[in-house]
Amino acid sequence: MHFALDRNSPVPLYYQLAQQLEAAIEHGALAPGNLLGNEIDLSTRLGLSRPTVRQAIQSLVDKGLLVRRRGVGTQVVHSQVKRPLELSSLYDDLEAAGQGPTTQVVRNETVPAGADVAAALGLAEGAEVILLERLRCTHGQPVALLCNYLPAALLELDTARLEATGLYRMMRSAGVTLHSARQTIGARCATAEEAAQLDQKEGAALLTMQRTAYDDTGRAVEYGTHIYRASRYAFDFQLLVRS
Amino acid sequence: MHFALDRNSPVPLYYQLAQQLEAAIEHGALAPGNLLGNEIDLSTRLGLSRPTVRQAIQSLVDKGLLVRRRGVGTQVVHSQVKRPLELSSLYDDLEAAGQGPTTQVVRNETVPAGADVAAALGLAEGAEVILLERLRCTHGQPVALLCNYLPAALLELDTARLEATGLYRMMRSAGVTLHSARQTIGARCATAEEAAQLDQKEGAALLTMQRTAYDDTGRAVEYGTHIYRASRYAFDFQLLVRS
């Protein structure tokens, strides 16, 4: 086991170590169940202090890749599920646009906020918001109808760029750092209109999702109501239990 | 702002501080947007070292209650959503039994694992597993039908205790420490049989959830297939974006 640390790199040492440990786990150099060797040895071997090594290890414990047991050691978690999907339901929706699936912007206009939207975004009723309606397709078939509201002051949404880049990336490059989101996932039967938009029969099962996303100051930056064809979409994600 | 730290307590100092900070945020002594004061001052005032204070603050940053900005300071997040629901979809299902909702055990028996169950639990096909089928009701109305499989060697499931305590607590007290879970949430229309069990009409929208839960060694300890009346149930949770 060898690690290459560059003290002149702007990347923190603990982060360099964490990345290389993760890579080693990923491609099997560190197999599930393997003990990592104690922290003192590791730190002397690497020429790092113990707290720095601990910080690297801790970050992988937080990711669910390692487990520490006092009196035993640190071992690679013996899981069938290698790579936790993290925030797949969020990333999938916000970031995946422009990859496999295609997204068509149906509406992109500024409107006054209704009561529900205003409440969700913490704005006054009637305040200007951007209404964004998108149809997402894979393999030429509609999968989801995404309706989003954003405070108009937040950023400008160019339709062409939106279809190529995705909402999430545009927000990020506009300096909005997403911090948390609250989601509600439910189901219902499709109305006639919804069925037509998604190429389904009336009464077909739909998966619904509502989300409010917040930036790191706690400001609501996005509120969305999404519906998905249940026959072609499911939310798949991994939970980590915090001890 | 005053904090009471007990050095004779077995509770770590950083944890005592984190708890008291969280309480102060919770009941408003630290209002959203408030700066926390710099770490050096805090540590000298509290008679702690800076790393210890940092560890306390970091744990609240991880929970999404605080934000740190270099050159600025640490402030309370200005969020409408105070208490993240954490793993509500998991806890809700595993732990809520015995609280508001009532749970009725329909089946609790040992059966040989089918191919799908064996694959999910990482067992040989035909290995003994516990099949648990429960009907969950609130206000006297059925809400969900929960079907779970557990390795038979894991623990004994007394039906009466199960209805009173909940599966999660029983696993925990049997020494199983949950570590992660993989979930898939989807939707479909109810079959005639499912509709009858949940007091719905055929074709009603159902929310479906499949979960495999793992302990801290990566062993699969539970596989479940749940269906919910969409008209009375939705998954609600909070996501934190890891920077």
Next chain:
DNA sequence: GAGTGGTCTAGACCACTAG
């Protein structure tokens, strides 16, 4: 009893933000 991780200390230098 030997070895492990868990906690804690008292410093240090740096990068970033603001006025």
Next chain:
DNA sequence: TAGTGGTCTAGACCACTCG
């Protein structure tokens, strides 16, 4: 320029697990 958090060091003692 002053103040903040970000990183890092080199020690220390303790609690736990195991043979």
